[in-house]
Amino acid sequence: MNKSAIIKIGVLVIVALFLSIWGIGYLKGKDFFSTTNSYYVVYKNINGLGASSAIMINGYKIGQVTDILFYQDTSEYLVAELMIEGKYNIRKGAVAQIYSMDLMGTKAIKIVNGKDALFYQDGDTIPGSIEGDLMARVNMEMLPLKKKTESLLSSIDSVMLILRLVFNENTQENLRETFASIKNTIENLESSTYALDTMLAKKKGVLAKIFANIESITANLKDNNKEISTIIKNFSSISDSLAKADIAATLNKTDSALLQFNEILSAINEGDGSINQLLHNDTLYRNIENATYHLNRLLRDMHENPKRYVNFSLFDFGRTIYVKDEDDDIKTKEKEKGKGKNKN
Numbered sequence: 001m002n003k004s005a006i007i008k009i010g011v012l013v014i015v016a017l018f019l020s021i022w023g024i025g026y027l028k029g030k031d032f033f034s035t036t037n038s039y040y041v042v043y044k045n046i047n048g049l050g051a052s053s054a055i056m057i058n059g060y061k062i063g064q065v066t067d068i069l070f071y072q073d074t075s076e077y078l079v080a081e082l083m084i085e086g087k088y089n090i091r092k093g094a095v096a097q098i099y100s101m102d103l104m105g106t107k108a109i110k111i112v113n114g115k116d117a118l119f120y121q122d123g124d125t126i127p128g129s130i131e132g133d134l135m136a137r138v139n140m141e142m143l144p145l146k147k148k149t150e151s152l153l154s155s156i157d158s159v160m161l162i163l164r165l166v167f168n169e170n171t172q173e174n175l176r177e178t179f180a181s182i183k184n185t186i187e188n189l190e191s192s193t194y195a196l197d198t199m200l201a202k203k204k205g206v207l208a209k210i211f212a213n214i215e216s217i218t219a220n221l222k223d224n225n226k227e228i229s230t231i232i233k234n235f236s237s238i239s240d241s242l243a244k245a246d247i248a249a250t251l252n253k254t255d256s257a258l259l260q261f262n263e264i265l266s267a268i269n270e271g272d273g274s275i276n277q278l279l280h281n282d283t284l285y286r287n288i289e290n291a292t293y294h295l296n297r298l299l300r301d302m303h304e305n306p307k308r309y310v311n312f313s314l315f316d317f318g319r320t321i322y323v324k325d326e327d328d329d330i331k332t333k334e335k336e337k338g339k340g341k342n343k344n
Contacts, residue, residue, distance in 0.1 A: 038083055044078075050065070
């Protein structure tokens with residue numbers, strides 16, 4: 001084998017070795033053709049973080065974890081070496097926070113940038129923290145809902161227990177009877193409405209006349225609105241007149257007149273005058289009645305026998321005219337009969 005062939009083989013081996021090393025580094029996230037900065041973060045628990053884990057900032061990958069070592073040969077703390085592309089500067093005050101990228105729990109580091117104007121330099125140590133994983137956050141957010149659900153289930157159990165105690169066989173039977181009664185009521189209501197509809201259908205003409213009469217009445221009221229207004233005004237004026245009238249004075253006068261009348265009646269009842277005697281003495285009443293009776297008889301006799309009382313004879317002057325009473329005649333006859341009996 002000549003020297004040229006050996007040289008070619010050597011060059012190919014070197015190139016292949018370089019490509020292999022570069023490819024492996026590229027697959028690990030290392031780029032030999034770009035500048036990178038290394039930073040260190042101390043964690044007490046890396047929570048499953050491993051080498052080649054991604055480093056993210058605002059959801060964009062800017063580097064990866066290159067190595068994880070124990071801090072100063074102790075097992076209490078771990079140091080993660082971060083390799084970040086040189087074009088991305090980390091402000092001081094930033095925090096390298098471990099978090100879960102997905103539901104599978106894939107761990108990564110996200111850089112929570114600070115607000116300082118200065119930047120970390122290559123080889124500096126960045127403060128670290130651990131964010132709860134996605135499942136933990138979901139569990140934390142679901143915890144209140146879980147408690148409410150448990151409380152609701154407990155309440156539902158209590159309600160179901162109460163329902164079982166209340167809705168026993170007797171209650172169920174009562175409910176069945178109640179629903180049966182409701183059904184019968186609805187059926188009766190349906191039959192009543194049907195009967196009402198039938199009656200209204202039969203009395204449709206009568207109802208039409210009634211509504212026509214009502215319409216006529218309302219029309220008359222509308223046509224006579226002015227007259228009705230006048231009547232209302234007259235009533236209003238009458239009521240105003242009554243309100244303005246001195247009714248109290250009139251009532252006082254009436255009371256005074258009644259009082260005087262009562263005094264007159266009292267004087268009649270308590271006095272000794274003719275009216276009192278007429279009211280309370282029977283003798284005066286009987287005398288007046290007897291005089292009235294005889295006066296009536298005299299007037300009747302004068303009407304029936306005027307010749308007894310009027311005589312134009314020139315020779316009858318001084319003649320006494322006497323009017324006999326029927327009672328006197330009766331008494332005379334009775335005396336004569338008595339004398340005749342005595343003679344016998």
